[in-house]
Amino acid sequence: MKFDTLAGRNPVDRLSVVGQPHDRFEAKLKTTGTATYAYEYHGVAPNICYGYILGAGVSKGRITAIDTRQAEAAPGVLTVVTYRNAGPLGVGKFYVQRMLASPDVDHYHQPVAVVVAETFEQARAAASLVRIDYARRAGRFDLGAQLARAPVPQQAAFGGPTETHVGDFEQAYSDAEFTVDETYTVPDQAHAMMEPHATIAAWDGDHVTCWTAIQQMNWGTRDLGLILGIPRENVRLISNFIGGGFGGKGTVQSDLVLAAIAAKVVRRPVKLALQRPIMFNNTIHRPKTIQRIRLGATRDGKLTAVGHESWSGNLAGGRTEPTTLSTRMLYAGANRMTRVRLATLDLAEGNAMRAPGEAPGLMALEIAMDEMAEKLGMDPVEFRILNDTKVDPENPDRPFSSRPFVECLRTGADRFGWNARKAKPGQVRDGHWLVGLGMASAIRGAPIARAGARVRLDRSGVLTVETDMTDIGTGSYTIVQQTAAEMMGVPIERVVARLGDSRFPETPGSGGQQGAASVTAGVYAACMKLRQVVAQRLGFDAAEAEFIAGEVRFGGRSMSLTDVAADGDIVVEDSMEFGGLSRQFAIQTFGAHFAEVAVNAFTGEIRVRRMLAVCAAGRILNTKTARSQVIGGMTMGVGAALMEEMSIDKRLGFFVNHDLAGYEVPVHADIPHLDAVFIDEVDPAISPVKAKGVGELGLTGVAPAIANAVYNATGVRVRQYPITLDKFLDRLPVVT
Missing domain, CATH: 3.30.365.10 (Aldehyde oxidase/xanthine dehydrogenase, molybdopterin binding domain)
Structure with a gap:
């Protein structure tokens, strides 16, 4: 099946199964220790x-x-x-x-x-x-020592240019009434997944x-x-x-x-x-980046110059960390420049880690936006809203397929109680604790790729779906079941999903926030083909036949799917292929993160008290599993903000803290109750299912929201992650 025109109404839009908060298929297996790894x-x-x-x-x-x-x-x-x-x-x-x-x-x-x-x-x-x-x-082990020998590579890590120019950035920056020019550092980070x-x-x-x-x-x-x-x-x-x-x-x-x-x-x-x-x-890891952000704005808050330069390192022939991706798409600004440079380092390979590019890129950009808002005397939320754009900033003829970014910001500000924030830092006390609020925007690409599925209707009326899609703890089994159940009009309990075998029809798998959107589109294509075969067997018009409650209905006639397959299993296979809509539209996911932190005025200890994520990612296929993905990303963002750093022995050239005793990640005591909500939207440009991925959007923007909250609490700006007390303890305000 080819998808090359905007999606209209189709069987998925009934939302009797899709969009519902179904429990994960494998939940019992995992909680009882019987899932096989x-x-x-x-x-x-x-x-x-x-x-x-x-x-x-x-x-x-x-x-x-x-x-x-x-x-x-x-x-x-x-x-x-x-x-x-x-x-x-x-x-x-x-x-x-x-x-x-x-x-x-x-x-x-x-x-x-x-x-x-x-x-x-x-x-x-x-x-x-x-x-x-x-x-x-x-060997070469220190990125900072290699900056002068870091050329601009020919191609970015995940395609696209490594250097972009729109307008005259240097002149616009020089002429700007207000400017920010700061450097931010994100260290090497480990995936640190539970299963080795x-x-x-x-x-x-x-x-x-x-x-x-x-x-x-x-x-x-x-x-x-x-x-x-x-x-x-x-x-x-x-x-x-x-x-x-x-x-x-x-x-x-x-x-x-x-x-x-x-x-x-x-x-x-x-x-x-x-x-x-x-x-x-x-194995691989997220490589360290050193990022210089330059912003220029008018007195009324309009961005006139947006510049982002970034340095990372890798093995010879390795990929860049594409930190400028978010800067290229998030805010308006007539004059723009982005550039990534790549040094050769003799460390383990740097490569894809959850939201590569956007996650570390926003860790710099969203602090810089906060710094500019303060210079302008503007509220950080309103500053971002003022610089919203409905078209690709680098290509004004290319509109966004959907962009409820401002709705994310306003919804988040309202739900979080943002209007109670004190603009002047260091004003809120709770005993020995300095309390602050911070926020940051979130953006993550919404890629989608060819995906196939095989669907079998057996004589007992059970649907079996086979696809090589994997489940990395995201709920892939469940959304595959939901999609097939919706398409064929059967209860989810009548659908069996078989995943994770390369002999099954090919998908792009779990990665790059494309898995859910791609595999459900592939299941849609296979089920549409099955609907046609079933309708043809019965002499029904496939376009008008309804598949409801385990039956096929058309023109006053009906037959159960069990009876349709009484003479033998019906097996079909198809895939969804995509046309040029992704070139016609800029397709992204958007969000806003809000955080409240407390910093001990005497010890510098940082505690995250509450957090909120507001996400717009097309149709949400399963609100329960999607929320799980977002709060998982938020937890990971706490680690990136406050504790995660692979420390390098620059004499001998290795990551010293190479286990879970020395490499710190958040534990239960570090994470408060997290709130995640979704903006109600569909995106007809992405696929017939109108859904995008959300698992990486939940991470992007979290760390800078916490960093901005720490600043609001203390008045001390830290631009080198993670924000550990050694970087600001001597600058804390004197508390009596």
Whole structure:
């Protein structure tokens, strides 16, 4: 099915199942511990053995000698895989990191060996017996020291230009009555998902099946095929449940590659998981950015100059962090300039982490907007409303498909009690606590991509939907069931969703906030085809037939779906393909975040007291699961604002706090009750379902809202995340 005209009314618009707050299909499985994650598959492959990865002990250099004899002689050991016996390895398309040092070492904890043994304990013990000698080389580990050698790359991380110009920014900035020119720093951050990377790999001839934790099946089969040098058709990936990913499991990581290689070497299935302390330096992360924001405005608050320059670093050939995405789309301003630069660093690869680009970009832009509002003497909400735009600021001929941004701001301000905010910082006390309110805008792209589904109607009237879409804790199973149930007029209990198998019809998977919009469009297409087949069998007009209460009705006649399939299952498959509407319209999601914080006047301790997110993301498919996604993003935003930072040893070149003891994330005591509401909207330009993604919108804008609240509480501006007490304690106002 092709979607190239604005969506009109269709079966989804009945909203008898879609849009309702259904419980998640897998909720009982997860709460009872019976959902099967990658490392927990039992009986899928006989005679299984275990792999254990040994990471490089240097950050840059070359392996000069490997002695595996003691390890190979240890009890239970089957083999030790190194570059000498692994065979030639390629590189995937999305990540540039090499999954095995061979013999050059690119970064600390890059895999140098995999010990395979009968048990995990034997493999772990034998790994300590592998002796490796290195010739160290000087590396580049400090982004700040590389700024002068950071060129503008040819292409941004996710496509599009790396440098944009509209009007004459420099002249407009020079002429502006009010200006802001500040630099903001966002550190390296880890995905820190609960489930570690894990894989079980088994070969059958020249075909490999892997039970793994991966978000995007289509990328996974492609990249594993490229790395192993086999056709992607020879790769099958199965990932029924994923314990969090945040982009860190977007495609192939070292566990998947090395389990497959080890299984081929020993000719037995291999189970392998990345131990937590190796994950931070072995896999990808959100890279550090240094961002300069320059804003120019008239006395009445109109932005006349908007400039955003950003520096990030990566392995040679790696991607930029596209922090300027939000700046290019969020506010009006006739004269504009954005530019990203990319330095080469010898650290683990920087790549996609929840809302890449927008999340760290807004952490800078939305503080700068607050600083400009203060200089102008304007309320921060009203300043943003004044600079709203209904067209793409870089392309005025391209309107937004929908943009209830101002409604998000006004709704949030009203619900949060924003009018009680004191404009002058440091005015509100609660005992020893300084109390402040802050807010920030949110924007996140609304991509959508070709997605397919297979639908089976069996003789018992049950619909089974198959698609390679994955569920990373977002409720994918449930929205697939809801869409099929709505389309075919059956209760949700009569729909079975089967996900996470690369043999099923292809989708873009869970990533980039495109999964929900894409997969439901694919299910829509398959169900429309099934409706046509059913109607044709009965001699009904497919366009006029109604599918309600498990029946097909037309012209005074009706028949149950059970009877339609009485002679055998009806199976159809289709996909949704997209035309040029995304070029005709700017399609985005919008939101506004509000936060109240308290800062201890003596210790500098920061406590988040309450938060509100107001989101506009097209049709909300399931208000319960969508709210869950938003408050999860808000929680992640608290971590980004106040605690998350991968600390680099700049002498030896590695992330020092590479476990969940040293890398701090929010816990229950850090998070108050969170409120999330949705603006009622549909977007007919996105798909027939009229829904967009929301999981990453819930994160963008949270950290700067907290940062602005800290400033409102204390009068102390911190421009380097995370906002820890060492950065402002000596500047706190004297309290008597």
